[in-house]
Amino acid sequence: MRYSRLLLPTTKETPNDASLASHIYLIRAGLIQSVGGSGLYNFLPLGKKILDKVRAVVKEELDKAGCQEVSLSFVTPSALWDESGRLEKYGKELLRFKDRKDNDFILGPTHEEMMVNLVRQTVKSYKQLPLNLYQINLKFRDEIRPRFGLMRGREFLMKDGYSFHSSTEDMLREFALMEETYKKIFTRLGLEFRVVEADSGAIGGSGSKEFMVLADSGEDTIVVCNDCEYGANIEAATCQPKVYDTHTACKTVIKKALYDEGKSLCVGFVLPQDAELQETKACNSVDANDLIECDTQQSPSIVVIEETLGAAVDPNAFDAEEINYADIVAVQEGDTCAMCGGALRYTKGIEAGHIFQLGTRYSEPMGTHFLDENGKTQPMVMGTYGIGVSRLLAAIIEQNHDDKGCIWTKESAPFALQIIISNIKDDAQVALGEKLYEAMLSLGVDVLLDDRKDRFGAKMSDYELLGVPHAVVIGKNLSEGKVEFVTRKGMSSIEVDADGILDFLRDTL
RNA sequence: CGGAGUGUAGCGCAGUCUGGUAGCGCACCUGGUUUGGGACCAGGGGGUCGAAGGUUCGAGUCCUUUCACUCCGACCA
Known part of the structure; x- marks a missing residue:
């Protein structure tokens, strides 16, 4: 891609409502655009490209684990929500509206009902189970207070998966498989995260685990043990019971x-x-x-x-x-870990994924039954698994940025390499830039060529803001036969012979 | 929903108190100079002043109503 042809409106000024690094840089780097405020955003070309890359990682790992992708209608009939009893429970977060015939609809905030409906119409026998279906689609939640850009938007991209089983044991097996799959996804995306025990909230069910991307700006407080692997959301955390007597105030x-x-x-x-x-x-x-x-x-x-x-x-x-x-008391820092006796402490996390053991919470009220080996009717046992895909973009930036801009991880980067021609009026610089660009393209490297008629400073600032992992700067040292190879993380740079840069890139990238 | 605040060009803001030609910076367009850290000169385009009603010869400014958004606290991927 040529920068001169790219729609990438970077800005020097930070939007006045942005306080988080991810919010500031997503907008300043020209990746997203606010739509009249209130948690609605447009994705501009490179924002969309990054979103697609993250989405692809999620899809690849899920498909490898045997899940099947579907796409459910975004507009869902309210009647389904009546059946599950969530119409009331979910409250005002549901965006409700009527069509021209006065029928009630909602914009889906999560799709348990829709998926259950799909499966109960098509699956009748234990021979068709187990089944793990997912989609990566828009969701809408009319948040009380949207904020922090993509971190808490009202419209967002979420992967939501649902598994159906003939027994609790099989559901637990799938639950463990999904935990492993999620770990692979977050690891591939280059994130530092922790799996913690969680409250199940409005979705219901028994066991649930959250995937927390560790970041000081996270909205959730999580309790972790200094000595063992124990981790839990503050909402679900437990510790060794304290001893009280009748003198306790x-x-x-x-x-x-x-x-x-x-x-x-x-x-x-x-x-x-x-x-x-x-x-x-x-x-x-x-x-x-x-x-x-x-x-x-x-x-x-x-x-x-x-x-x-x-x-x-x-x-x-x-x-x-x-x-x-x-148990109604909040675990405090310094309390004793129930698993190992170590000291517990607080840390902050961004909830990027959440997996639930649903049991028959939806299949029972919604009549999702199958016939078992004995021809007996049984409710399906379910699990449900979510990943906030658009939120992941924000989480990646929260964990990977400096005071100049984004530093994308390998799997999420909008390009693998950026070639910066310092002075577009210098024929030698342009010639090498073009040659290198064509060579990279033919090698299948996703490369961005900064061929704009701008000054060096402007180009470097934009490079730092966008955060492509590596750049080749073709500048005034070319007269001595040298170019620079820059690594965005740490902004370290090394001089390379212009003659050898192609081989160097082939070996390095 | 409670508390605080803001609505004026794509973005950031001044002007409102004290009514009288619609402004500034960034961005954008044209021409020229510049090219290793967001450069400069000259010229230019762009506005239902959040909306409705009222007072007035005259309203961005005063009055009434209303809508939206932002920030601080309780929901959630």
Whole structure:
């Protein structure tokens, strides 16, 4: 590709609403363009190209693992969501609308219902199982607060996969296979990540693991052990139980728990004075959709006592209809690891992938059955597996950038090599640049030739901003028969004889 | 939804208090000089001033209503 023909609108100024490196550089490097704000973005040619490369890595590894790609309708009938009971649970994040006949539709935020619907119409026998189907398509979530560019857009590209099994054992086998496959994907993309235990959220199900790309700018707090492999989202993290007695000072946190059809209950959470309530755990402990602040100090109808308090608290002290025990306390830094006894600490991560053991959460209510060897009707056992593909672009930049711009990893780079002709009016420089460009193309190297009538400084700045892994700078040293080979990471450069540059590139790239 | 703020050229902003020719920087176009770190000179194009209503001889500016977006806190790949 010739730079002079490329639509790549780089800018010197940072957009005023961008605070994250990935957001700033995606826009400044001319990869994406904001569409009237509010979490909607256009992908410009090179942004699209990078997205396609990341997508290709995801697809290759999944196909190798035996998954099959499909493409589900983006617009989905609300009726399906009624069947699974998620229409209410998902709440306002669903973008709902009507067609001209007044039928209700939503834009899919994730496609469990659609995939289940597809499979229940086509799969009837245990002989057709197991099955792992996925798609890499647009999703829409009407986020309360979109921000950070591609990190939390409202429209985004997600890979969502669903597996169907005749037994829980087989689903667990596939779950493990997907964990391995995901590790391969993130490793190929050059990311530093950690697999952690997670809460299952609105999708439901039992076991779930998140793939966290480690970055200080990550939105999730994850708890990791200094001494072993243990890692968990703060929402699901556990530690060795602490010991309390009747002298332990306790506090009660009052919250309003929200349920389907507008129902709500006042709940009191009892925990040690110096502990912190973990809202997700608390929410799960009462099977609520959400917890909100309770305005009045009314007496709670349910009391949940932190389980490690045990006998340290007298349950008769509360005037409530129901008293339960559950893990509702947030793990603190310095707590003891339940696996090995080491010290736990916090770190930040970007949730780039999430795998769930769904069980029969969707197949049961939606009537997705098959006939087993004995001709008996059984609900299929399911797993579901997601990767935020467009978010991965942001995650790659968060982990790979400097104060000049992006530093793309090998598998994600928009080009393998950039050839920079310093002065377009110098015939010798142009001649070598063109020759090298043609040679690289014929070798099958994806190369960008900067043939613009710009000054050296402008070209170098654009090179650093875009972040192609390597460049050849053909400049004034050509009069002494030398060119420069530059590596974007660290901006180190070495002088190479102009005569030998072609061989050098053949050996190096 | 709570709190704070902003809407004026593609982007970033001034002008609004005190009503009177629509401005600046970047980007863009033309010509010329320049070519190792975003250069310079000269000329040029580009605007429903977020929207609606009102006050006024006259509204970007004052009044009312409304919409959108951004930032800080509770959802999620």
